[in-house]
Amino acid sequence: MPSDLLLPGQRLARGVCRLLRSHDFATLDEVAPRPGLRVDVMGLGPRGEVWIIECKSSRGDFQSDRKWQGYLEWCDRYFWAVPQDFPAEILPEGAGLIIADDWFGEIVTMAPAHPLAAARRKALTLRFARMAALRHHAMRDPRS
Numbered sequence: 001m002p003s004d005l006l007l008p009g010q011r012l013a014r015g016v017c018r019l020l021r022s023h024d025f026a027t028l029d030e031v032a033p034r035p036g037l038r039v040d041v042m043g044l045g046p047r048g049e050v051w052i053i054e055c056k057s058s059r060g061d062f063q064s065d066r067k068w069q070g071y072l073e074w075c076d077r078y079f080w081a082v083p084q085d086f087p088a089e090i091l092p093e094g095a096g097l098i099i100a101d102d103w104f105g106e107i108v109t110m111a112p113a114h115p116l117a118a119a120r121r122k123a124l125t126l127r128f129a130r131m132a133a134l135r136h137h138a139m140r141d142p143r144s
Contacts, residue, residue: 008057008083009040011102016041016053016081019098019105025051028132033074033124037067041081044128050116053079053098059087074124077111 006014010029017027025043032038033052041053052075056062062082072078079096082088088097096111116124137144 006102009055009061012055012057012081012083012100012105013041013053015100015103015105016055016098017043018103019100019107020051020053022104026128026132028128028135031128031131033071033127037070037074039071039074042075042128044125048121048125049076050121050124050128051075051077051079051111053081055081055100056086056091057083059090062086062090072114074116074120076113076115078114079107079111081105 013029017029020027020041020043024046027041027043029041030038031042033042039052040055043051043053045051052071054065054068054071056065077096079098080088080091081098081100082091083101084099086099091097094112096107097109098105099108100106
């Protein structure tokens with residue numbers, strides 16, 4: 001989709017996905033790890049690690065989000081992704097930080113590791129795989 005049709009958070013998500021891809025992660029945006037919860041970007045690493053990245057394009061975008069703490073139990077590492085001019089000092093401690101733009105990003109602070117339980121990892125990996133396959137199928141055959 002052309003950049004001018006994307007919202008600021010979606011443009012950040014694209015840069016984040018490109019960054020994660022450069023680290024050999026598969027990515028999906030707008031993932032629901034469980035009903036009622038939607039994360040901006042989920043990355044699945046080469047060893048099965050799960051990263052969640054919440055993209056915040058502005059102070060107002062961050063201040064309006066009250067659900068991010070619910071994401072922590074669904075990943076091995078949790079990151080904030082923000083643009084270069086974002087006031088990063090307002091972000092809560094204990095997460096990683098990615099500075100990103102429309103085209104790429106950089107991990108400024110690595111998120112602490114909180115390994116998922118094996119059963120949750122398996123369920124989440126299956127959900128990720130099915131979501132990716134269903135999205136691929138919808139792109140290939142939109143009328144089905």
